[in-house]
Amino acid sequence: xxxxxxxxxxxxxSVGDAERIKRVAERIKSYYxxxxxxxxxxxxxxxxxxxxxxxASEVSDNPxxxxxxxxxxxxxxxxxxxxxxxxxxxxxxAVSFTGAQVKIITNQNFSNARIExxxxxxxxxxxxxxxxCIVAGFQGIDADQNITTLGRGGSDTTAVALxxxxxxxxxxxxxxVDGVYTTDPNKxxxxxxxxxxxxxxxxxxxxxxxxxxHSRSVExxxxxxVVIHVRSSFNFSEGTxxxxxxxxxxKLLVTGVTLKKDESRISLSEIPDRPGVAAEIFEFLAxxxxxxxxxxxxxxxxxxxxxxxxxxxxxxxxxxxxLDLVVKKWGSGLVSADREIAIVSAVGVGMKSHEGIAAKxxxxxxxxxxNIEMISTSEIKIACVIHRKSGEKALNILHEVFELGxxxx
Numbered sequence: 001x002x003x004x005x006x007x008x009x010x011x012x013x014s015v016g017d018a019e020r021i022k023r024v025a026e027r028i029k030s031y032y033x034x035x036x037x038x039x040x041x042x043x044x045x046x047x048x049x050x051x052x053x054x055x056a057s058e059v060s061d062n063p064x065x066x067x068x069x070x071x072x073x074x075x076x077x078x079x080x081x082x083x084x085x086x087x088x089x090x091x092x093x094a095v096s097f098t099g100a101q102v103k104i105i106t107n108q109n110f111s112n113a114r115i116e117x118x119x120x121x122x123x124x125x126x127x128x129x130x131x132x133c134i135v136a137g138f139q140g141i142d143a144d145q146n147i148t149t150l151g152r153g154g155s156d157t158t159a160v161a162l163x164x165x166x167x168x169x170x171x172x173x174x175x176x177v178d179g180v181y182t183t184d185p186n187k188x189x190x191x192x193x194x195x196x197x198x199x200x201x202x203x204x205x206x207x208x209x210x211x212x213x214h215s216r217s218v219e220x221x222x223x224x225x226v227v228i229h230v231r232s233s234f235n236f237s238e239g240t241x242x243x244x245x246x247x248x249x250x251k252l253l254v255t256g257v258t259l260k261k262d263e264s265r266i267s268l269s270e271i272p273d274r275p276g277v278a279a280e281i282f283e284f285l286a287x288x289x290x291x292x293x294x295x296x297x298x299x300x301x302x303x304x305x306x307x308x309x310x311x312x313x314x315x316x317x318x319x320x321x322x323l324d325l326v327v328k329k330w331g332s333g334l335v336s337a338d339r340e341i342a343i344v345s346a347v348g349v350g351m352k353s354h355e356g357i358a359a360k361x362x363x364x365x366x367x368x369x370x371n372i373e374m375i376s377t378s379e380i381k382i383a384c385v386i387h388r389k390s391g392e393k394a395l396n397i398l399h400e401v402f403e404l405g406x407x408x409x
Contacts (some may be wrong), residue, residue, distance in 0.1 A: 001172050002129065002204055003037075003058050003170055004036045004037065004120070004129070004169050005036070005038075005039070005166060005167070005168045005211075006036055006038055006042045006100060006168060006169060006170055006172060006274070007033060007035070007038075007039045007040075007041065007135065007162050007163040007166065007168045007170075007172070008031075008038060008039070008041070008159070008171075008172045008174060009030065009040070009041040009042070009043075009155055009156060009158070009159035009172070009173045009174060010024050010040065010041070010042050010043065010233055011043045011155065011174065011175055011176070011233075011322055011361070012043040012044055012045060012046050012047070012048070012049070013175070013176045013233070014042075014174050014175070014176070014233035015043065015044040015045050015046075015079050015083065015313045016045055016081070016234040017045070017046065017374050019078075019231075021045075021082050021083055021086050023233075024042075024083060024086075024093070024174075024233065025083060025086035025087045025089075026086060026090065027037060027233070028040060028092065028132060029087070029090055029091075029092050029236055029379065030213070030298065037127050038091060038132045038133070039123060039127070039132075039133045039134075039135060039162055039168070040081055040105070040132060040133065040134045040135065040355070041084065041134075041135050041136075041137040041155055041162065041260075042076060042079040042080055042134065042135075042157050042161040043075075043076060043079065043137050043138060043155040044072075044078065044079055044138075044222060045075065045077025045079050045082070048075040048078070049072055049075050050292070051250065051371070052071050052072055052074070052075060053068075053072070055071075055332050056068060056071055057389045060141075063278060064113045066110050066261070068110070068111060068148060068149075068232065068360040068389055069111060069139075069146070069147050069149045070111075070147050070186060070355070071146050071147050071263060071347040072138075072149050072307070073098070073099070073139045074137070074348060076098075076099075076136035076137055076138055076139060076155075077098055077136055078210075079136070080097065080098070080134045080135065080136045081095035081096050081135050082209035082378045082385070083096070084096040084134050086250070086255040087132060087134075087236070091334075092132055093129075093130055093131045093132065094131055094132040094133075094134055094309075095126050095131050095132075095133060095134070096134040096135075097122065097123075097133065097135050097136065097190065098139065099132065099136050099138075099140040099147075100108075100139075100141040100145075100160070101122065101133070101142070102119070102122055102123060103115040103118070103119035103141070104118050104134055104139070104140035104141070104158065104161070105118070105142070105143070106140040106141065106142055106147070106148045106150070106164065107117070107142065108142045108143070108144070108148070108376050109289075110146075110148055110149070111149055111151060112149075112150070112289070113142070113149060114141060114262050115140060115157065115161045115220075116157075116318060118161060118162065118165040120165050123162075123166065124166070125133075128276065135158065135162065135221060136158075137154065137155025137158040137159065138150050138154040138155045138156075138158060139154070139196055140158075141254070141367070143168075150212075150216075151216075153213075153214030153215075153216070153217070154216075154304065155214075155361055156173060156213055156214040156216075156217035157214055157217040157220060158220050159171055159217070160218075160221045160224075160226050160228065160349075161215040161217075162221055163221075163224075163226045164221075164223075164224035164369060165228050166200075166222060167215055168226070168393055169227075169231065170226075170227045170228075170229055171221070171226050171227065171228050172228075172229045172231055173213065173217075173228055173229065173233065174231050174233035175212060175231075175232065175233065175236070175402055176228065176232070177212060177230075177232060177233065178193065178234075178235060178237055178239055179193040179230050179238075179239035179240035180194050180197050180202065180205070180210070180212050180213075180230050180233035180239075180240040180242070180256070181194065181256070181403035182192070182194065182255070182256045182257065182399065182405070183191050183256055183257045183258065183395060183404065184210075184258075184259070184401050187259065187392050187395055187396070187403075188396050188399045190399065190400075190404075190405030191257075191399070191404070191405070192404060192405055192406075192407065193239075193240065194240050194255065194256070195238075195240060195257075195296070195332075196241050196242075196247070196248050196331045197240055197242055197243075197248075197255060198242075198243065198244065198245040198248055198255075199218055199221060199222035199242060199243070199244060199245070199351055200222070200245060200380055201255045201256065201347050201348065201349055201380060202218050202228075202242045202247065203215055203219065203374075204345070204347040204381045205220045205256050205258055205347050206218055206381060208260055208343065208345040208381070209258045209259055209260030209261075209262075209343070209345075210256065210258050210381060211379055212230055213228070213230065221242060222244075225244065226248065227241060227242070227243055227280070228241070228242035229241055229242075230242065232302065236295050237376060240327065243317060244251075245349055246347075246405065247268070248268035248333050251349050251350050251351050252345065252348050252350075252406065252408065253346035253350035253351070253354055253357070253358070253402065254346050254349055254351070254398075254402040255347055255348040255349070255350075256346075256348070256396040257344065257345065257346050257347070257395060257399050257402070257404065258344070258345045258347070259342060259343070259345075259391050259392065259394070259395040260342065260343040260344075260345075260393075261388055262312060262313050262314075262392070263293060263311060263312055263313055263341060263343060263344045263393055264310065264311060264312075264313045264337050264339045264341065265308055265309070265310050265317040265337065265338040265341050265373075265374070265385060266308065266309055266310075266311060266316070266320070266323070266335070266336070266337050267335070267336050267337075267338070268281065268303075268306065268307050268308075268323065268327065268333055268334070268335055269334045269336070270303065270304045270305075270331065270332055270333055270334055271305050271306070271332060271333040272304065272305070272330055272332060272333075273299055273303040273304055273305045273365045274301070274303070275350075277307075277330075278297065278307060279304065280326065281307065281323070281326065282324070284326060285311075285319065288318060288319070290311055290312075290315045290318065290319055291311065291312065291315075291377070292309050292310070292311055293309070293310040293311065293343070293376075294309060294343070294374050294376040294383065294385065295307070295308070295309040295376075296309070296374050296375075297306045297405075299347045304332070308342065308373070308374065309311055309372065309409060310341070310373065310385065316337050318338060319337075320335055320337055323335045326380070335343045338387040340388045340389070341385050341386070341387065342385070342387070342388040342390070342391030343383055343384070344383070344384055344386060344388075344391060344393070344395055345381055345382065345393045346361055346381070346382050346398055346402065347380055347381045347383070348380060349380050351379065351380050351381075351382075352379055352380065357382060358382075360401060361382055361384070361398065361401070364397050364398065365384070365386070365397070366395065368393065368394075368397055369400035370390045370393070370394050370397075371384045371385075371387065372385070372386060373386060373387075374386045376400040382397075405408040
């Protein structure tokens with residue numbers, strides 16, 4: 001074997017059935033035949049995770065999170081064994097591992113655990129023996145030997161974390177698309193594949209609804225300088241490289257636009273205008289493990305405030321129920337939710353050195369009669385909350401206004 005090491009991750013679609021697993025095995029063999037060390041991370045087959053969740057719901061409407069992690073981790077165990085069997089059939093030495101066997105150590109936050117450390121000795125021994133290592137994605141163990149899972153998209157994080165720990169040359173993420181596009185090609189026909197994108201841009205796009213990569217995996221890649229190569233498992237074409245900003249020669253004004261339709265806006269109106277109120281709200285939400293996205297505060301009259309923020313729609317009922325108890329304790333305030341919002345965003349490192357991006361975006365919406373309800377900005381992002389029915393129209397408008405369908409000269 002030569003010194004080159006590649007970590008590859010295949011998602012549930014890529015290993016959706018026996019035939020697809022055989023195709024993945026053939027792709028891995030093409031690396032193995034070149035004497036390249038390969039560590040493979042796989043997700044559960046097809047809709048296995050959804051089916052397991054549905055199965056648990058038939059037994060309990062509130063199953064313990066520890067037991068759900070025990071249940072859901074079995075999906076990946078099937079995938080790693082199947083792929084090892086397929087590789088053995090075509091003459092490739094391979095060995096499969098669960099997260100626990102590799103010793104991927106996480107915290108104790110069941111269903112959304114974070115990786116704290118990876119012991120590489122087991123994998124390094126197998127690699128030195130000339131074997132392909134196949135690791136179950138999405139899972140690890142905590143300090144008490146409990147099986148934990150990393151949350152949806154966690155297999156991406158497993159792959160990048162392994163690439164960092166093993167100092168791999170590259171981490172290839174195989175999906176059902178052939179790279180990162182300027183926007184969702186299913187919603188905007190003129191969407192264009194990008195050859196390169198920076199960590200920060202990818203992180204913003206991932207957090208704002210681009211489903212190609214899990215945002216936590218991009219954070220890992222940026223922290224440990226892991227090059228991610230997003231590729232299609234259905235062809236051999238080059239995909240998109242996710243790299244440090246300084247490695248990108250052509251920095252676009254706007255690199256991509258996104259649409260997110262899985263959030264709600266919570267508003268707390270007529271609440272006390274005094275120090276500590278906002279802190280109490282968001283500390284309370286943090287204890288409930290509810291992530292907050294955009295926040296807007298406005299001061300009214302009679303020392304009363306309104307604070308609005310967006311959260312995942314699935315957390316809305318919990319937030320409403322618990323925050324209602326908070327405002328009752330204060331003796332003033334109303335809690336309401338708007339479930340018909342969408343968040344449309346423009347992202348690009350070119351925003352750092354160019355003015356007028358926001359004006360261009362807002363003017364385009366105004367011409368089309370799209371009302372902006374909330375605005376959030378960062379150094380490389382502008383995000384707007386609008387009515388959900390205008391979401392796809394707004395996405396197409398932004399893609400056209402910033403000429404993202406054109407290949408840079």
